[in-house]
Amino acid sequence: xxxxxxxxxxxxxxxxxxxxxxxxxxxxxxxxxxxxxxxxxxxxxxxxxxxxxxxxxxxxxxxxxxxxxxxxxxxxxxxxxxxxxxxxxxxxxxxxxxxxxxxxxxxxxxxxxxxxxxxxxxxxxxxxxxxxxxxxxxxxxxxxxxxxxxxxxxxxxxxxxxxxxxxxxxxxxxxxxxxxxxxxxxxxxxxxxxxxxxxxxxxxxxx
Amino acid sequence: xxxxxxxxxxxxxxxxxxxxxxxxxxxxxxxxxxxxxxxxxxxxxxxxxxxxxxxxxxxxxxxxxxxxxxxxxxxxxxxxxxxxx
Numbered sequence: 001x002x003x004x005x006x007x008x009x010x011x012x013x014x015x016x017x018x019x020x021x022x023x024x025x026x027x028x029x030x031x032x033x034x035x036x037x038x039x040x041x042x043x044x045x046x047x048x049x050x051x052x053x054x055x056x057x058x059x060x061x062x063x064x065x066x067x068x069x070x071x072x073x074x075x076x077x078x079x080x081x082x083x084x085x086x087x088x089x090x091x092x093x094x095x096x097x098x099x100x101x102x103x104x105x106x107x108x109x110x111x112x113x114x115x116x117x118x119x120x121x122x123x124x125x126x127x128x129x130x131x132x133x134x135x136x137x138x139x140x141x142x143x144x145x146x147x148x149x150x151x152x153x154x155x156x157x158x159x160x161x162x163x164x165x166x167x168x169x170x171x172x173x174x175x176x177x178x179x180x181x182x183x184x185x186x187x188x189x190x191x192x193x194x195x196x197x198x199x200x201x202x203x204x205x206x207x
Numbered sequence: 208x209x210x211x212x213x214x215x216x217x218x219x220x221x222x223x224x225x226x227x228x229x230x231x232x233x234x235x236x237x238x239x240x241x242x243x244x245x246x247x248x249x250x251x252x253x254x255x256x257x258x259x260x261x262x263x264x265x266x267x268x269x270x271x272x273x274x275x276x277x278x279x280x281x282x283x284x285x286x287x288x289x290x291x292x
Contacts, residue, residue: 040226051225051226051227051245053226054224054225054226055223055224055249111256111259111260112256113253113256114249114252114253114256115223115224115249115250115252115253118249
């Protein structure tokens with residue numbers, strides 16, 4: 001009987017409550033209140049030089065920061081960036097949907113912003129990450145009531161076992177009003193943590 | 208006209224979220240797209256909405272924007288001639 005290939009979690013990143021953790025260790029703590037200011041400070045901390053970041057909606061900024069923490073260590077080669085993205089959340093793009101809805105709610109003041117409208121889908125955040133790292137890979141965004149490690153594990157394993165991707169950046173990026181949380185992890189052949197539902201849940205709940 | 212140009216520079220920076228760019232960084236004849244400020248197609252749509260919302264100018268053909276948004280100088284001249292508010 002042929003054994004199924006097993007995979008590892010190489011590294012993981014949490015962002016919530018104005019703080020960024022990598023592999024369970026705090027690497028940046030923002031001061032002051034509000035995601036907007038936090039995101040700006042985190043951008044400077046990571047030493048990003050990517051002006052497009054400031055045009056993104058909150059969900060994309062959150063996903064972008066978490067992915068940057070994990071992918072900048074990967075020394076990516078644009079010809080070999082076969083990293084699939086498998087994200088999930090609860091609120092979809094609701095935070096931006098509300099902003100768009102407000103801009104079209106009053107007939108006499110009907111000025112929807114194109115720059116807001118383009119972010120009224122949750123998977124746009126994966127597009128931003130793909131553009132940044134030149135990923136021409138598989139990507140999927142799932143909406144769940146709560147973090148669903150079993151589904152993410154199943155889907156990521158299928159992509160890796162079927163040769164659709166060499167690595168998978170997977171996890172949860174959720175933004176709704178003042179509440180936000182990102183938990184992304186990189187799945188590949190090598191790593192310290194086993195890639196299974198129990199371990200994914202353990203890492204998710206580590207903080 | 209000079210006041211309008213300064214106003215436009217402020218609006219462009221604020222509405223297009225141009226971080227680390229100040230009014231003094233934008234010359235009147237700087238190209239807004241391409242090698243200048245590096246604005247993109249979504250920014251162009253945003254400027255079309257701004258013309259409508261703030262100056263009462265409705266562009267029937269978005270392609271008109273290419274010429275109007277060449278620089279702050281050109282934009283200000285167009286707004287001065289066509290504004291309804």
